[in-house]
Amino acid sequence: MPAILQTKNVHLSYGSKEALHGINLDFDDHSITALIGPSGCGKSTFLRCLNRMNDLIANTTITGSFQFHGQDLYAPTTNLVELRKQIGMVFQQPNPFPFSVYENVTYGLKLAGHHERKFLDEQVERALKQAAVWDEVKDNLNKSAMSFSGGQQQRICIARLLAVQPDIILLDEPTSALDPISSAQIEETLITLKKDYCIIIVTHNLQQASRIADRTAFMLNGNLVEYDLTSKMFTQPAKQDTSDYLNGKFG
Numbered sequence: 016m017p018a019i020l021q022t023k024n025v026h027l028s029y030g031s032k033e034a035l036h037g038i039n040l041d042f043d044d045h046s047i048t049a050l051i052g053p054s055g056c057g058k059s060t061f062l063r064c065l066n067r068m069n070d071l072i073a074n075t076t077i078t079g080s081f082q083f084h085g086q087d088l089y090a091p092t093t094n095l096v097e098l099r100k101q102i103g104m105v106f107q108q109p110n111p112f113p114f115s116v117y118e119n120v121t122y123g124l125k126l127a128g129h130h131e132r133k134f135l136d137e138q139v140e141r142a143l144k145q146a147a148v149w150d151e152v153k154d155n156l157n158k159s160a161m162s163f164s165g166g167q168q169q170r171i172c173i174a175r176l177l178a179v180q181p182d183i184i185l186l187d188e189p190t191s192a193l194d195p196i197s198s199a200q201i202e203e204t205l206i207t208l209k210k211d212y213c214i215i216i217v218t219h220n221l222q223q224a225s226r227i228a229d230r231t232a233f234m235l236n237g238n239l240v241e242y243d244l245t246s247k248m249f250t251q252p253a254k255q256d257t258s259d260y261l262n263g264k265f266g
């Protein structure tokens with residue numbers, strides 16, 4: 016089966032400074048890919064290219080090929096609102112809207128014109144169950160999403176994204192602001208979700224990558240050094256730089 020998302024020769028510059036120097040990475044459906052590497056190597060920059068979040072940053076130049084389901088992600092005709100529904104993003108800090116849980120999860124659906132109560136109720140339950148937070152919030156759907164714990168807020172944000180049925184879920188260090196128990200819950204949620212989605216996660220936590228990712232990409236100074244099955248990369252890395260990074264010699 017062809018990769019759901021294929022990128023070739025991706026270069027990105029902030030002003031005159033090039034931050035990505037020709038990245039080639041393909042992503043399969045029903046899998047988790049981790050992007051790892053030392054601070055500043057370009058992980059978040061690359062991730063943001065995948066749903067055109069870098070378009071929002073002034074003076075950014077992006078070249079290369081991005082094929083999503085075989086279509087050019089950067090075609091001038093691409094509808095960015097639609098694209099970001101299909102390729103949703105979860106951030107480091109949970110960022111629920113200052114509304115109720117119910118309003119958060121139905122936000123995208125209402126924007127898309129869905130207002131039938133029964134349909135919305137069903138989607139709220141489905142998305143919150145998929146995000147493994149239903150049992151914790153089901154009796155308080157009208158309570159502000161901001162009043163829940165950080166881990167619960169993060170899973171509510173995942174549910175908000177799942178409500179609009181994306182194809183790809185991008186996560187930028189989604190557990191780095193969370194305690195170990197909440198982090199473990201998010202990891203379990205992601206492992207369950209990969210049955211239905213393509214998941215791409217930036218993480219500084221090498222144990223996390225080794226626990227949940229099918230494949231791992233190691234980046235260094237804006238270059239892709241190595242991309243392989245996680246089990247292979249963590250036991251027999253092909254490159255010395257990968258081995259040194261995984262062994263804590265830098266980064």
Ligand SMILES: Nc1ncnc2c1ncn2[C@@H]1O[C@H](COP(=O)(O)OP(=O)(O)OP(=O)(O)O)[C@@H](O)[C@H]1O
Nearest residue numbers: 029034052053054055056057058059060061072219
């Ligand atoms: N908005 C921006 N404007 C200018 N330069 C930027 C911007 N965002 C990132 N950079 C630069 O691009 C390079 C890559 O940064 P990026 O945040 O993608 O790295 P990262 O690997 O995700 O780092 P971290 O792990 O610390 O989040 C860095 O040199 C960074 O300073």
